Structure formats: structure tokens, C-alpha cells
Amino acid sequence: xxxxxxxxxxxxxxxxxxxxxxxxxxxxxxxxxxxxxxxxxxxxxxxxxxxxxxxxxxxxxxxxxxxxxxxxxxxxxxxxxxxxxxxxxxxxxxxxxxxxxxxxxxxxxxxxxxxxxxxxxxxxxxxxxxxxxxxxxxxxxxxxxxxxxxxxxxxxxxxxxxxxxxxxxxxxxxxxxxxxxxxxxxxxxxxxxxxxxxxxxxxxxxxxxxxxxxxxxxxxxxxxxxxxxxxxxxxxxxxxxxxxxxxxxxxxxxxxxxxxxxxxxxxxxxxxxxxxxxxxxxxxxxxxxxxxxxxxxxxxxxxxxxxxxxxxxxxxxxxxxxxxxxxxxxxxxxxxxxxxxxxxxxxxxxxxxxxxxxxxxxxxxxxxxxxxxxxxxxxxxxxxxxxxxxxxxxxxxxxxxxxxxxxxxxxxxxxxxxxxxx
Numbered sequence: 105x106x107x108x109x110x111x112x113x114x115x116x117x118x119x120x121x122x123x124x125x126x127x128x129x130x131x132x133x134x135x136x137x138x139x140x141x142x143x144x145x146x147x148x149x150x151x152x153x154x155x156x157x158x159x160x161x162x163x164x165x166x167x168x169x170x171x172x173x174x175x176x177x178x179x180x181x182x183x184x185x186x187x188x189x190x191x192x193x194x195x196x197x198x199x200x201x202x203x204x205x206x207x208x209x210x211x212x213x214x215x216x217x218x219x220x221x222x223x224x225x226x227x228x229x230x231x232x233x234x235x236x237x238x239x240x241x242x243x244x245x246x247x248x249x250x251x252x253x254x255x256x257x258x259x260x261x262x263x264x265x266x267x268x269x270x271x272x273x274x275x276x277x278x279x280x281x282x283x284x285x286x287x288x289x290x291x292x293x294x295x296x297x298x299x300x301x302x303x304x305x306x307x308x309x310x311x312x313x314x315x316x317x318x319x320x321x322x323x324x325x326x327x328x329x330x331x332x333x334x335x336x337x338x339x340x341x342x343x344x345x346x347x348x349x350x351x352x353x354x355x356x357x358x359x360x361x362x363x364x365x366x367x368x369x370x371x372x373x374x375x376x377x378x379x380x381x382x383x384x385x386x387x388x389x390x391x392x393x394x395x396x397x398x399x400x401x402x403x404x405x406x407x408x409x410x411x412x413x414x415x416x417x418x419x420x421x422x423x424x425x426x427x428x429x430x431x432x433x434x435x436x437x438x439x440x441x442x443x444x445x446x447x448x449x450x451x452x453x454x455x456x457x458x459x460x461x462x463x464x465x466x467x468x469x470x471x472x473x474x475x476x477x478x479x480x481x482x483x484x485x486x487x488x489x490x491x492x493x494x495x496x497x498x499x500x501x502x503x504x505x506x507x508x509x510x511x512x513x514x515x516x517x518x519x520x521x522x523x524x525x526x
Contacts, residue, residue: 224298409525431462
């Protein structure tokens with residue numbers, strides 16, 4: 105599978121390169137203000153965005169960016185802070201306070217540039233009055249275990265925070281805020297990226313409560329009580345405080361998948377993009393991809409082999425077992441591997457474009473028709489591993505984890521399935 109791994113890795117690298125921070129920001133630089141330029145940033149790729157912005161901006165800068173532990177990059181003028189992801193910690197509380205301090209006391213002549221990418225929801229805990237960091241940690245853990253789509257999780261988070269749902273932008277007033285966003289959410293709604301700290305939306309607490317009930321999410325009682333109260337109301341998009349603000353999505357899964365498709369076709373392999381906005385249970389999406397791959401491989405429909413199928417979006421994992429390790433991309437791929445067991449000419453890579461899948465050090469993994477058999481030979485079993493959410497352990501056992509390290513960007517999941525045919 106070495107040649108196929110090289111090919112698939114090249115597609116991943118093309119997708120990541122299309123979301124390169126400097127390339128993404130270059131065409132979206134705002135006009136210089138009369139007053140100060142303050143940069144605030146948050147997310148797994150925030151430090152790389154900040155470093156690129158410093159390179160591109162001709163003038164003085166000040167501000168703070170917050171990223172995940174181990175994702176920092178040196179900046180000359182901007183302070184880089186690190187905090188925990190996916191469950192917030194005390195360093196995140198300190199980082200939230202630093203962001204609010206950075207935008208305090210501004211005037212209408214000042215400019216705030218917000219560099220926002222995925223991961224900011226967990227990095228910036230800011231519990232409202234009456235709630236604690238422990239409450240917000242319990243909220244995040246409940247959401248992560250629920251299997252709810254990212255839009256649902258973010259809608260709920262916004263109603264238990266002092267920073268999400270446009271509240272950070274409101275704190276910048278009367279300064280103008282220009283948000284430059286690297287989208288990691290299906291559909292590229294900027295209000296959903298990092299729970300929209302600088303971009304409000306119209307989802308109210310009543311809708312959030314309906315989502316909690318629909319997904320049967322067991323929230324801590326203090327958090328639920330807060331969301332039910334008037335204190336949870338977030339500012340609406342038509343609030344005059346946002347009237348001068350601008351929002352630009354500068355990189356997304358769509359652009360990255362198109363770059364990967366071009367890379368494949370340059371190598372002589374036709375490419376099809378299934379969707380850049382897939383959601384659902386990771387294992388179910390994996391089985392659907394496997395069924396399509398088998399159909400192409402055996403019957404040349406709906407596509408003719410050879411072909412590479414590309415997809416993006418953000419799947420979810422409902423925790424069913426205890427002690428398992430892995431993220432949504434490895435879980436997708438383990439279900440995929442089980443479903444193509446014994447098939448010839450099918451090879452796949454699933455990985456998170458930020459370089460980290462879940463909490464482990466890998467971005468994802470590789471699989472082919474021999475993966476499930478090799479796992480059995482090594483003493484493992486694909487279905488048993490799925491039952492305890494231990495996809496990482498399964499792919500580690502057969503040496504097929506994919507670990508490129510932090511990439512400095514984040515446009516969500518990347519999936520490439522190469523069908524060579526018979």
C-alpha cells in the first residue's frame with residue numbers, strides 16, 4: 105500500500121496547503137484605521153494565522169491570540185497564549201480574560217482584526233455569573249459524548265458563555281471588528297466557527313433547549329437552569345453594535361477539497377467531490393463511503409474506476425464504551441475498513457486537517473481491504489474496537505496511523521478513497 109499511501113498523503117498535503125494562513129489572509133486584509141490595530145485570535149491554527157498577519161500587515165499591531173497546547177508559533181508583536189482542547193481548563197479562563205482586556209477602552213477610530221478558526225469553543229471558557237469552570241467543563245464533556253452535530257453543540261455553548269455568540273465583538277465597540285475566518289464547519293456559516301465569538305446568530309435559548317431535548321443531552325443542572333433564564337440571551341445580528349463589522353471566510357473545506365481534486369487529476373486519477381459538508385455518526389458515514397467504494401470497484405457506478413472520492417465536513421462520535429482512544433476520523437475509517445474487508449483495489453485516508461484527531465497525536469489513519477484481516481491476525485477485531493470507541497488502538501496495532509503533526513490550519517475533516525478497480 106506504500107504507493108497508495110504516498111498518493112493519498114499528497115492529496116492531504118494539497119488540501120492543507122490550500123488553507124495556508126498567509127495565502128488565506130492575503131486577499132482579505134482590511135484597510136488601515138486612523139487609530140490602533142488590535143488583533144485577537146482563537147483556535148487551533150490561530151498562532152499561525154497571527155504570524156502570517158504580522159508578515160502581511162504594514163504597520164504597528166498589538167493583541168492576543170489563543171491556541172491549543174503545542175500549537176504555538178512565534179510572533180513578534182502579538183502575545184500567544186495556550187489552553188486546553190477539547191475540555192477547557194484554567195489557562196483558557198486566563199486567555200478569555202486577556203482577550204477582553206485587549207479590546208477594552210477602544211474608540212471608533214480603532215480596528216479589531218479577529219482571526220478565528222476551529223477549536224476556539226473549548227479554548228475560551230468564560231462562564232457567566234453563577235456558573236463555574238467546572239460547569240463549563242461538564243457541559244463540554246456532555247456535548248462531546250452526545251453525538252450531536254457541531255451546529256447543535258455550538259448553539260448550546262453560546263447560551264452558557266460570556267464570550268461566544270458575538271459577545272466578544274460586542275465588547276470591542278465602538279471599534280470596528282473585521283473577522284477573518286477559517287471555516288471548519290459544514291456549510292461554512294461563520295457564526296458557527298468556534299461558536300461565533302465575533303459573529304452573532306439568531307438561534308435563541310428556546311431553540312437551544314429544544315436541541316438539548318431532541319438529542320437527549322444530559323447537561324449539568326446549573327447550566328440547564330442558566331440557559332432557561334433570561335441571562336442566557338445572546339445579542340442578535342441586527343444589534344446596532346455590529347453595524348460596522350465585517351465578516352470574511354478566507355479558507356474552507358470546499359477550497360481544500362478542490363485543491364486535492366486538482367492534485368489527483370494532475371497525477372492522472374479522476375476525482376469526484378461527494379460533499380464538503382457531511383455530518384452524522386462517523387461509523388455510519390464510513391459504512392456509506394465503503395458501500396459506494398465497493399459499488400464503484402465492482403460495477404463502475406456511480407463512477408468509473410480508477411477514481412478518488414473526496415469528502416469533508418464534520419462527523420460525530422457517540423461514546424458507547426470506556427477506555428477507548430481515537431477521534432471521528434479514525435472511527436470513520438475503522439467502520440470503513442470493516443465494511444471493505446477483503447475487497448481489492450480500495451485504499452483510503454481519513455484525517456483532520458489540523459493534524460490532530462480527537463485527543464491523540466495522529467491526524468487519522470490509512471485503510472484498505474486488508475486492514476480488518478491484518479487486525480485479526482494481530483489479535484484485534486474491528487467490531488470489538490468500534491464497540492468501545494477504540495479506533496486509535498486498532499490502527500496503532502497494525503501500524504496504519506497517520507501522524508503529520510499540527511498543520512497550522514483547520515478546515516475540518518478530509519477523506520480520500522482511491523478505487524483502482526479490478
